[in-house]
Amino acid sequence: MNFTSLFAMRCRPLLPMAWIAAGAGLTLLSVAAQAADTSAAQQLERWSAQAGAAGRADRGHVFFSGRHGGEWSCTSCHGNSPTTPGKHASTGKAIDPMAPAANPKAFTDTAKVDKWFRRNCNDVLKRECSAGEKADVLAYLISLKP
Numbered sequence: 001m002n003f004t005s006l007f008a009m010r011c012r013p014l015l016p017m018a019w020i021a022a023g024a025g026l027t028l029l030s031v032a033a034q035a036a037d038t039s040a041a042q043q044l045e046r047w048s049a050q051a052g053a054a055g056r057a058d059r060g061h062v063f064f065s066g067r068h069g070g071e072w073s074c075t076s077c078h079g080n081s082p083t084t085p086g087k088h089a090s091t092g093k094a095i096d097p098m099a100p101a102a103n104p105k106a107f108t109d110t111a112k113v114d115k116w117f118r119r120n121c122n123d124v125l126k127r128e129c130s131a132g133e134k135a136d137v138l139a140y141l142i143s144l145k146p
């Protein structure tokens with residue numbers, strides 16, 4: 001038996017392992033890509049386009065701080081200054097700052113943005129937020145400096 005065939009024999013069982021490892025690497029990569037598939041600027045563009053008008057920071061500020069007939073406002077959990085961490089109104093758990101200037105991860109995951117807009121708007125307004133309201137909130141949060 002020469003060296004090459006010995007090598008081939010001993011390495012063959014390892015090949016599938018290499019493929020599995022490569023596959024796992026690719027899966028991790030695509031998960032990472034999904035977790036950061038958007039940006040605050042893209043979300044502002046997305047909601048402005050759907051609303052047919054650019055989001056306005058001043059309106060977003062009023063919307064974010066206001067109680068809409070219920071017990072809570074957005075600031076009840078996200079705080080009056082979204083450049084600092086918030087605190088959940090009922091669980092007391094810390095919430096990362098909402099302003100992209102203070103939190104590079106804010107608004108970088110479309111699924112997360114959609115999930116929390118749906119849930120939080122229902123909690124505060126008893127309905128979904130409109131595209132225009134979301135554009136205003138984004139314009140407001142993007143306008144904040146740390």
Ligand code: HEC
Nearest residue numbers: 072073074076077089096106107112113116117120121124
């Ligand atoms: C009862 C508490 C609570 C209230 C009130 C609340 N939120 Fe939230 N919000 C949360 C929590 C908790 C998260 C998830 C934080 C995390 O996992 O980083 C969150 C996350 C979000 C996100 C996702 C941010 C991102 O980076 O993707 C958006 C958007 C959001 N909230 C919008 C709002 C708006 C708009 C209002 C007011 C209409 C509001 N929230 C009111 C608790 C609240």
